[in-house]
Amino acid sequence: MGIYTGxxxxxxxxxxxxxxxxxxxxxxxxxxxxxxxxxxxxxxxxGHDSQTANKGDYITTQVGDQPVIMVRHSDGEVKVLYNRxxxxxxxxxxxxxxxxxxxxxxxxxxWSFKTDGCLLAIPLKKGxxxxxxxxxxxxKGMKAVGAVHNHRGFVFARLAAQGISFEEYFGDALSxxxxxxxxxxxxxxEVAGPxxxxxxxxxWKMLVENQTDACHPMVAHESSAGTAIRLFEESGWQxxxxxxxxxxxxxxxxxxYEFFEGMGQRTWNNGxxxxxxxxxxxxDYKEEDAYGEAMNAAYGKERAAEILGENRHNxxxxxxxxxxxxxxxxxxFIPLGPNKTLVExxxxxxxxAPDYLLKRTAMYNRIINAPTSIVGHDDLEMYERAQEGLMxxxxxxVNLWRNAEEDENFDGEWTGIGTSERQMRNQFDAWKRFMLVxxxxxxxxxxx
Amino acid sequence: xxxxxxxVIDFIYAEARMLDEGRFxxxxxxxLEDGIYWMPLDYKxxxxxxxxxxxxxxxxxxxxxxxxxxxxxxxxxxxKSRCSHVIQRPFVDxxxxxxxxxxxxxxxxYVETRLDEQFLLALTAVHELKLVDGxxxxxxxxxxxxxxxxxxxxIQLLP
Numbered sequence: 001m002g003i004y005t006g007x008x009x010x011x012x013x014x015x016x017x018x019x020x021x022x023x024x025x026x027x028x029x030x031x032x033x034x035x036x037x038x039x040x041x042x043x044x045x046x047g048h049d050s051q052t053a054n055k056g057d058y059i060t061t062q063v064g065d066q067p068v069i070m071v072r073h074s075d076g077e078v079k080v081l082y083n084r085x086x087x088x089x090x091x092x093x094x095x096x097x098x099x100x101x102x103x104x105x106x107x108x109x110x111w112s113f114k115t116d117g118c119l120l121a122i123p124l125k126k127g128x129x130x131x132x133x134x135x136x137x138x139x140k141g142m143k144a145v146g147a148v149h150n151h152r153g154f155v156f157a158r159l160a161a162q163g164i165s166f167e168e169y170f171g172d173a174l175s176x177x178x179x180x181x182x183x184x185x186x187x188x189x190e191v192a193g194p195x196x197x198x199x200x201x202x203x204w205k206m207l208v209e210n211q212t213d214a215c216h217p218m219v220a221h222e223s224s225a226g227t228a229i230r231l232f233e234e235s236g237w238q239x240x241x242x243x244x245x246x247x248x249x250x251x252x253x254x255x256x257y258e259f260f261e262g263m264g265q266r267t268w269n270n271g272x273x274x275x276x277x278x279x280x281x282x283x284d285y286k287e288e289d290a291y292g293e294a295m296n297a298a299y300g301k302e303r304a305a306e307i308l309g310e311n312r313h314n315x316x317x318x319x320x321x322x323x324x325x326x327x328x329x330x331x332x333f334i335p336l337g338p339n340k341t342l343v344e345x346x347x348x349x350x351x352x353a354p355d356y357l358l359k360r361t362a363m364y365n366r367i368i369n370a371p372t373s374i375v376g377h378d379d380l381e382m383y384e385r386a387q388e389g390l391m392x393x394x395x396x397x398v399n400l401w402r403n404a405e406e407d408e409n410f411d412g413e414w415t416g417i418g419t420s421e422r423q424m425r426n427q428f429d430a431w432k433r434f435m436l437v438x439x440x441x442x443x444x445x446x447x448x
Numbered sequence: 449x450x451x452x453x454x455x456v457i458d459f460i461y462a463e464a465r466m467l468d469e470g471r472f473x474x475x476x477x478x479x480l481e482d483g484i485y486w487m488p489l490d491y492k493x494x495x496x497x498x499x500x501x502x503x504x505x506x507x508x509x510x511x512x513x514x515x516x517x518x519x520x521x522x523x524x525x526x527x528k529s530r531c532s533h534v535i536q537r538p539f540v541d542x543x544x545x546x547x548x549x550x551x552x553x554x555x556x557x558y559v560e561t562r563l564d565e566q567f568l569l570a571l572t573a574v575h576e577l578k579l580v581d582g583x584x585x586x587x588x589x590x591x592x593x594x595x596x597x598x599x600x601x602x603i604q605l606l607p
Contacts, residue, residue, distance in 0.1 A: 193499025194490050197599035223522035227515050231508070246509060342599050347500060358498045365500045367509075371600035372487065372502045374516050380602050381524035 002029035008439045015432045018404045018425065019397040022390040025203040031338035033435065038319060039064025040146075040159040041434045042270075043169045045321040045332055046070050048348065049078050049153045050190040056099045056115060060091075062334055063157050068145065069093055070155060073115040074102065080145045080157045081117045085109075086138035096194075104142070117142035152181045153189055154330075160438065164270075172413060173272035176315035180325035182307045185298040185352030189328060192358055195344040198371045202383035204320055204335040205427070207343060210379065211314040211322040211331075212275040212423040214260035215402070217253040220382055224374040225253035242286060249364050252281035253375070263313065263418040269411050271318025271430025273423035277415055280313035282326035290354045298352065316423065318430050327364050328357075339387050345369040400424050451579060453540050456550050459584045460575060464533035464556070467606050472514040475606070479586045480578060481507050486590045487607070491597060502596065502603075517605075524604060529562040531605040538575075548579030549587075558607040570594040571607055 004011050004027070011033070014021040023030050044063045047070045051059050058071035060083055067083040069092060083091050085106040092104045092113070103120050105112045112120040119141035122128065133139055147158040149166035154177055156166065181189055200207065210216065217225070228250045237243070243251070264277030276282070287308075295304035315323045320333040328350060334342040347361045368375045390398070403420035410429045416422065466475045479485075486496055487503035496504050505513065516522050534557045542551035551574065558569045576588040591607055 193495075194597060196489065196500055196502075197597070199599040199601050201601070220523065223516045223519045223525075224512070226521075227519055228512050231512055231515060235508070244508070246506075345500075349498075355498060362498060362500050363504075366489075366502060366504060370489075370500070370502050372603045374513055377524040377602050377604055378522070 002027075004029050004033060008436050011435055011439070012432055015428045016397075017408065018401040019399055020428050022396050022398060024428075024431070025205060025387065025398070026338055026390050028338050031203075031335070033439075034335070035065045037436070037438055038431065038434045039066075039335075041163050041437050042319050042430075043149065043156040043158050043164075043166055044319065045317065045330070046080055046148075046155045046157050048189065048191045048330075048346070049150055049155055050188075050348075051097060052078060054099065056101045057097070058093060058100055058115075059097045060093050060095065063145065063159055064335065066145075066159060067091060068157070069104075069142075071100065071104075071115045075116075078148065078150055078155050079116050080148045080155070081142045082145065084142070085111055086119070086141060086143070087111050092142065113142050117144050151177060163437075169270055170272065170317065171268055171270070173268040173270075173315070173317065176274055176312055176323055176325055177317075179307060179310045179312065180323060180328055180348075182299075183295075183325065183328070183353070184350035185294040187298070188351050189348035190351055192347045192349045192362065195332075195346045196365060196370050198343040198345070198369065198376065198380075200341045200343060200380055200383055201339055202341060202380075202387040203338055204333045204341040205431075206383045206386060207331075207333045207341055208316055208318075208320060208322070208427060209424045210383070211316050212265060212273060213421075214263070214265075214275055214419045215257070216382070217260070217281075218256065220378045221253045221375055223378060225250050229254055245360055245363055246367060248285055249360070249367055250375070252284070255281065257419065261417050261419045264415060265418050265420055265423055266413065266415045267410065267423050267426045268413055269430075271427045271434075272316060273426055274312050274315035275418055275423070276311060276313030277418070280311040280326070282313065282324075283311040285326070285360070288354060288356055291357060294352055294354070316427065318427055319434075328361050329365060329369075331369065343369075400428070451545050451548075451584075453543055456540050456543065456552060456577065456584065457538050459577065460538045460552055460554055460573075461535065463575075463586075464535050468530075468532050470528075470530075472517060472606075476510060476514055479507065479510065480580065483507070483586050483588050485510060486588070487596070488590070488592060489596055491592075502593070503591075513606075524602060527563065529560055529604045531561070531607075532559045533557070533607075534559075545579075550577040550579075550584070551575065552577070556607075560603065560605055560607075562604070565601075567601070569603075569607055 014024050047059050052072040055072050055074055058069050060069055069081045069083045071079050073079045085092055090106055090108045103112045103114055110123050114120050145157040145159050146161040149156050232247055263279045265275050266277050267273035312325050322331045328348040330346045332344040336342055345365050347365050349358045400421045403417055410426045485505045489500050489502050536555040538552040538554040541553050554573045556571050558571055571591055571593045574590045577584050578587040
């Protein structure tokens with residue numbers, strides 16, 4: 001017990017209109033409450049269904065701090081189960097991906113389970129014959145999460161059995177995921193290889209906020225993007241000549257404030273939002289004719305132009321993923337503690353599109369988001385400095401005032417200036433609501 | 449000029465020393481212009497293009513990396529990192545003085561440090577070397593980190 005458990009009003013006070021208290025980032029107790037409430041009541045990304053293409057295919061991952069298995073069941077549906085044997089707690093699978101055949105078998109005592117979690121068999125069953133084992137939680141097998149939804153290949157879970165529906169939770173924000181998938185002539189994506197795994201000694205929310213932070217690239221990334229532009233100009237390149245792919249990727253990070261202001265921002269209810277409404281740093285990529293032709297053939301010219309005309313930068317799906325549609329990248333900010341976050345950066349193939357697109361996507365991933373990335377290095381430096389700096393007692397608040405509006409309301413859809421900190425405020429509006437949604441109930445129960 | 453196995457091995461040691469002493473500009477000059485410095489992400493990765501790698505850097509990206517390390521506003525290098533390669537005697541897997549083509553395989557322990565943090569990587573470096581105008585040059589280099597699929601913090605210098 002600390003100062004926040006059972007005290008929803010004190011948690012609510014952490015989020016003020018244009019500032020949040022540092023405890024949202026540094027408090028172990030708040031982290032524990034986030035796992036119990038925020039990550040249980042929201043829809044959290046689990047994986048892509050192409051990672052479990054065949055029956056019995058599974059992956060292991062986390063929803064919040066909960067170890068789970070995502071598995072393709074015999075009926076073709078994707079199931080998400082808590083990763084523990086109902087007997088003694090042994091994790092059923094620990095490899096990151098595999099195929100379990102028709103059933104899971106615990107390596108400790110050989111209890112076995114169908115791929116929907118139902119208990120299949122226990123050795124020495126007669127030992128339970130005269131008992132009321134059937135009443136125990138174990139008799140039900142491996143427990144499934146509260147709800148699972150597969151949206152065009154992207155699998156999300158809600159741990160809580162009851163709560164907001166998938167459609168209501170994401171609403172129109174799904175348009176970014178849809179646009180990413182629509183960019184494939186065949187209308188589907190396939191995961192391409194394992195993800196980058198990058199460990200950050202900072203709070204998960206710093207990473208999520210940075211996704212729509214349009215005022216840091218030209219500052220924090222001057223050393224990489226600025227130097228790239230200088231070296232490239234010195235190399236004798238003439239305006240109008242084609243740029244190498246790497247330069248197309250890295251140079252726009254040095255765009256001036258006016259560019260990032262003008263590219264715009266859009267927010268939706270429940271903490272979702274994106275940077276890059278009318279333009280983005282991905283807009284001027286050179287495309288090959290073969291791709292446009294495949295898109296025209298699949299969708300017709302008008303619809304294809306509409307799909308490719310969207311150049312959304314980063315879309316945050318609250319609480320903890322970012323989707324980059326024009327690059328077919330998804331970054332998962334997995335919370336491991338108040339000051340520890342694992343970032344997994346996944347890439348996808350546009351099925352039916354030429355290989356050069358996936359080549360660019362893989363290049364983007366390694367140049368920008370790898371632990372060896374000259375861009376990522378400076379981001380991590382900023383987050384870790386902030387995590388340490390927040391421990392000072394001189395000021396306990398994080399400032400989110402840029403382009404604040406009076407009586408700001410986060411319902412519905414909003415579009416505005418790209419450099420606003422509105423999406424960060426939007427995230428905290430959702431943070432507060434989903435932290436508290438099941439808390440008042442718990443408090444009442446505790447009081448009884 | 450005649451070249452011995454010993455010369456090839458000495459080259460690998462000299463490169464490691466160069467990196468440890470932070471002589472990165474000199475290190476760039478070891479490379480042939482079309483050489484690629486590859487660090488796979490996956491164990492036994494074969495495809496550098498259509499899945500992610502940790503590094504796959506051409507001449508331009510290597511120069512950019514080195515220029516950045518020396519930059520005024522390179523915040524993650526204020527203060528600077530330091531590194532140390534402890535290398536096992538390289539295997540000379542290809543030795544063809546006639547064509548001037550050589551290949552080595554070298555196990556290393558790589559330590560990188562900054563402020564109070566320090567980490568250790570075990571790795572294998574495969575060098576393709578070429579004799580050009582009497583000098584050995586790096587035609588390609590592949591570095592496989594033993595736990596390349598593990599989650600790392602910043603790896604800022606050159607394993």
